[in-house]
Amino acid sequence: MKEKKEPLRAVEKISDSLSLPQDVLLSSTILTIEGTSKVFIENYKGITLYHENKIVIQAKHYQVILRGKNLRIEYFNQDDMKICGKIISIEFVS
Amino acid sequence: MAKKLVKWCLGYVKIALTGEHTNRLLTLLKNNGISLWDIVPVEHGYEAYMYKNDVFQIKPLLRKTESKMKILKKYGWFRISFRYRKRKPFIFGFLLCVCFIYYFTLFIWDIHIDGESNYTKEQLITYIKENYVDLGTRKNEINCEELEKELRKYFEEIAWINCELKGTQLIVHIRETIPAAETKNQTTPGDIVAGKDAVVSSIITRNGTPLIKKDMEVKKGDILISGTIYIYDDYNEILETNYVCADGDVYGKTEIIYDDYVSLSHYEKEETKEKKTYYSISLWGKTYTPYTPKKNYANQMETSEEIHLKLGENMYLPIFFVKNQKIEYVPKLVNYSEEEAISIMEERIQQYQDKLIEKGVVILENNVKIYIENGVCYAKGSFVVIERIGLYQEKTEQMED
Numbered sequence: 001m002k003e004k005k006e007p008l009r010a011v012e013k014i015s016d017s018l019s020l021p022q023d024v025l026l027s028s029t030i031l032t033i034e035g036t037s038k039v040f041i042e043n044y045k046g047i048t049l050y051h052e053n054k055i056v057i058q059a060k061h062y063q064v065i066l067r068g069k070n071l072r073i074e075y076f077n078q079d080d081m082k083i084c085g086k087i088i089s090i091e092f093v094s
Numbered sequence: 095m096a097k098k099l100v101k102w103c104l105g106y107v108k109i110a111l112t113g114e115h116t117n118r119l120l121t122l123l124k125n126n127g128i129s130l131w132d133i134v135p136v137e138h139g140y141e142a143y144m145y146k147n148d149v150f151q152i153k154p155l156l157r158k159t160e161s162k163m164k165i166l167k168k169y170g171w172f173r174i175s176f177r178y179r180k181r182k183p184f185i186f187g188f189l190l191c192v193c194f195i196y197y198f199t200l201f202i203w204d205i206h207i208d209g210e211s212n213y214t215k216e217q218l219i220t221y222i223k224e225n226y227v228d229l230g231t232r233k234n235e236i237n238c239e240e241l242e243k244e245l246r247k248y249f250e251e252i253a254w255i256n257c258e259l260k261g262t263q264l265i266v267h268i269r270e271t272i273p274a275a276e277t278k279n280q281t282t283p284g285d286i287v288a289g290k291d292a293v294v295s296s297i298i299t300r301n302g303t304p305l306i307k308k309d310m311e312v313k314k315g316d317i318l319i320s321g322t323i324y325i326y327d328d329y330n331e332i333l334e335t336n337y338v339c340a341d342g343d344v345y346g347k348t349e350i351i352y353d354d355y356v357s358l359s360h361y362e363k364e365e366t367k368e369k370k371t372y373y374s375i376s377l378w379g380k381t382y383t384p385y386t387p388k389k390n391y392a393n394q395m396e397t398s399e400e401i402h403l404k405l406g407e408n409m410y411l412p413i414f415f416v417k418n419q420k421i422e423y424v425p426k427l428v429n430y431s432e433e434e435a436i437s438i439m440e441e442r443i444q445q446y447q448d449k450l451i452e453k454g455v456v457i458l459e460n461n462v463k464i465y466i467e468n469g470v471c472y473a474k475g476s477f478v479v480i481e482r483i484g485l486y487q488e489k490t491e492q493m494e495d
Contacts, residue, residue, distance in 0.1 A: 044124075045121070046118075046120070046121025046124060046125070047117055047120040047121055047124070048117060048121075049117055050117060050120065050133070050135055050140070051135055052135060058121070072132075072133070072134060073130075073133040074131060074132065074133075075129065075130065075131035075132070075133075076120070076124055076129070076130055076131075076133070077124070077127070077128075077129040077130075078124060078125070078127045078129075081124075
């Protein structure tokens with residue numbers, strides 16, 4: 001596990017020293033949350049599960065689990081997606 | 095709204111995705127750059143919307159994930175074009191109509207005048223049509239400034255004029271007054287001369303040399319304010335002569351003659367119930383009347399009512415529908431009592447006075463007398479008024495000499 005983390009730190013250091021956004025170098029997933037009803041997700045890999053109460057999004061190194069009520073994917077395309085509904089929790093699972 | 099319009103133009107469909115690996119299908123769709131929106135989980139899959147063109151790209155992905163897709167509903171322009179694929183002449187006609195309307199809007203199809211009082215609409219419209227802009231003239235050939243100059247030159251009592259093009263309509267706004275000494279737009283040196291015989295009541299000079307004083311009697315054509323300015327030296331000899339545009343307000347006491355009459359017995363047209371109606375259509379200046387009644391009444395009056403076809407407020411088209419009527423009447427001799435005739439005459443005089451006041455004229459005396467003689471009610475006399483008498487006149491070489 002430690003061996004895997006080291007290259008990440010190096011990239012992080014480079015991005016910090018060059019003042020570059022991390023999502024460009026690390027392909028980090030960006031979550032923009034508007035209150036408890038809207039979530040915009042960028043840089044995601046795929047949709048693993050889609051239910052009214054639970055949506056699982058696959059990111060590069062982890063999964064994002066959204067729990068809530070009446071969850072609905074308003075749209076998705078190659079770059080981003082928008083999820084609406086009553087969001088109760090957001091979890092990150094490696 | 096713009097997004098909806100784009101979607102409608104591109105065309106989109108509502109689909110139902112079913113199968114065991116629909117989540118994987120969603121991931122594959124994302125990776126292949128296929129957009130979906132309003133995705134709703136339903137039993138055994140999802141319902142969503144996608145662009146029409148993406149439907150063909152999705153098929154290999156459906157095979158890979160062993161999923162099925164069903165198109166539930168189609169939306170957009172392509173659906174309408176498909177529905178009317180057997181009605182090509184209709185579509186062609188519709189497009190032709192749009193092209194014709196666009197072509198018509200490049201021309202002037204109506205002339206509107208407002209603000210006239212002494213001149214009539216017909217008088218102004220006829221002059222414009224005959225000398226400058228006839229109906230059917232291209233809009234880009236019309237020079238509003240030139241038209242304004244032309245009209246101001248021909249109709250001397252127009253004090254202010256503005257022409258504008260709105261849609262397919264030429265609108266001419268005018269204001270009429272007694273000829274005013276307008277020097278704002280003058281560039282050629284000139285004088286202010288008397289427009290009529292008068293006794294000067296007041297004079298204000300803004301530019302030039304005043305040649306008259308208050309209470310002086312002037313004749314039509316006399317110079318009131320000269321545009322020539324002499325500069326004298328210490329020995330009272332002319333050192334320099336400058337020519338300027340004379341400017342000022344000159345008011346004078348004048349007399350306006352009033353003469354009118356009303357016959358006590360006259361004929362009035364009493365309409366009978368007999369009338370014949372027929373219709374015409376006028377296209378591009380040519381009138382077609384499919385049916386004209388041949389029989390004429392012994393006493394008849396003809397009326398016509400034009401309906402000018404237009405789109406919106408100012409987008410007139412070269413199409414008129416005309417309703418013509420031949421109405422029979424019986425001439426009937428009507429006699430006014432002397433009181434009635436006098437009251438009609440008083441009303442006319444009052445209207446004339448109101449018109450004068452509207453033009454900025456101050457009425458000092460009303461010397462009009464009403465009397466009845468040989469079955470005719472006459473109103474004769476004059477009004478003594480104070481009005482603007484100055485009129486701008488450009489200098490000619492002879493005048494300067």
